[in-house]
Amino acid sequence: MSGVQQRPEVSVIIPAYNRFELLKEAVSTVMRQSFNNFELIVVDDGSSDMTPTISLYYKDDPRFRYFRIEHNGMPGYVRNIGVHKAAAPYIAFLDSDDLWMRDKLKKQMQFLQASPGIPIVHSRERWIRNGEEVSQKKQKHKRSGMIFDDALIKCIIGPSTVILEKELFDKAGGFREDLEVAEDYELWLKITDTTEVGYIDEPLITKRAGHGEQLSEKYGHIEIFRITALMNLVEEGFFTDEHQKAARKELSRKCRIYAAGCRKRERYNEALEYEELSRQFA
Numbered sequence: 001m002s003g004v005q006q007r008p009e010v011s012v013i014i015p016a017y018n019r020f021e022l023l024k025e026a027v028s029t030v031m032r033q034s035f036n037n038f039e040l041i042v043v044d045d046g047s048s049d050m051t052p053t054i055s056l057y058y059k060d061d062p063r064f065r066y067f068r069i070e071h072n073g074m075p076g077y078v079r080n081i082g083v084h085k086a087a088a089p090y091i092a093f094l095d096s097d098d099l100w101m102r103d104k105l106k107k108q109m110q111f112l113q114a115s116p117g118i119p120i121v122h123s124r125e126r127w128i129r130n131g132e133e134v135s136q137k138k139q140k141h142k143r144s145g146m147i148f149d150d151a152l153i154k155c156i157i158g159p160s161t162v163i164l165e166k167e168l169f170d171k172a173g174g175f176r177e178d179l180e181v182a183e184d185y186e187l188w189l190k191i192t193d194t195t196e197v198g199y200i201d202e203p204l205i206t207k208r209a210g211h212g213e214q215l216s217e218k219y220g221h222i223e224i225f226r227i228t229a230l231m232n233l234v235e236e237g238f239f240t241d242e243h244q245k246a247a248r249k250e251l252s253r254k255c256r257i258y259a260a261g262c263r264k265r266e267r268y269n270e271a272l273e274y275e276e277l278s279r280q281f282a
Helices: 020-031 051-057 075-084 104-113 148-153 166-172 183-192 215-219 223-236 241-264 268-281
Strands: 010-016 038-044 064-068 090-093 098-100 120-129 132-134 163-165 198-209
Touching: 010 020, 010 075, 010 104, 020 038, 020 051, 020 098, 038 051, 038 075, 051 064, 075 166, 075 183, 090 104, 090 166, 104 120, 104 163, 104 198, 148 183, 148 241, 163 166, 166 183, 183 223, 223 241, 223 268, 241 268
Parallel strands: 010 038, 010 090, 038 064, 120 198
Antiparallel strands: 090 163, 098 198, 120 132, 120 163
C-alpha cells in the first residue's frame, strides 16, 4: 500500500516488550482487518529482542507507525503514549500476545454507528491456554449497559476487545501509569461509573494465556493490585454517591479476603493491616 492515507477512524495501540514472534502474529491480524480505515501504532517499551525490526515489514504501509521509548515496564504508561500519538476519534487496544478475528473492527464500528449515545463497545473473547481452548460458560457477569457493579468485582472488559471514543478515554484520564497490573480494571471503573457500555456477544479476539511472559503469570495473583486501584478511587471520592457506597463495600470485601489469604500463609502483620482496612471501608 502506498500514497497518502485519509484520516483514520480508529487508532489501534499495541504495547510491545520482548515478544517479537507473538507481536508479529498480533500485528498481522490487525493489518488483515476487513475494516481498512485505521492506523496501527506499536509502542516498543525498550525491547532488547528483534521487536524494532517489526517496522521493516510494513515500511511501505502508511497505516503502520512504530515508536520506541525507554523501558518503563508499566503497561498503562505505554498505552497512554500510543493514545497521545493517535490521530483517530476512536481508540482500540491489542495486547501483543492476543489476536483479532478478521471482522473485529468492522463489526464493532458498525455497532457504534448503529448505537448513538454508546461511546464504548467490547466483545466476548476466545481463550487459549497452553494450546487448548478454555470454556467461558461460567462467566455470568453483566456485560452491557450500566455494568459498574459487576466491573467492581473483577476486570470484565478485556483491553484487546474494546473500541472507545478517544474523548471518553481522555475524560477518564487514561490508564493509571504506576500500576504494573490492574490498570485496565481501574480505567473501566472510571468509565462505567457514568457510561453505558455496548457489547457484541461473539468472540472477536483470541486471548493466548499460559505462555509465562504475562504479568498475571509473573505474580500468580492480581487481587492486591485491584485493591490498590480501587482504594485510590474510593479515597478520592471519585464515584457517584451510589457507586461510592458499592465501591467501599467491595473494597472492604476484597481486603477481608486478602487478609484471610495472608493468615493462611502466616503473613500475620500483613493480615492485620488488611483486616483493619476492611473494617475502615465497611
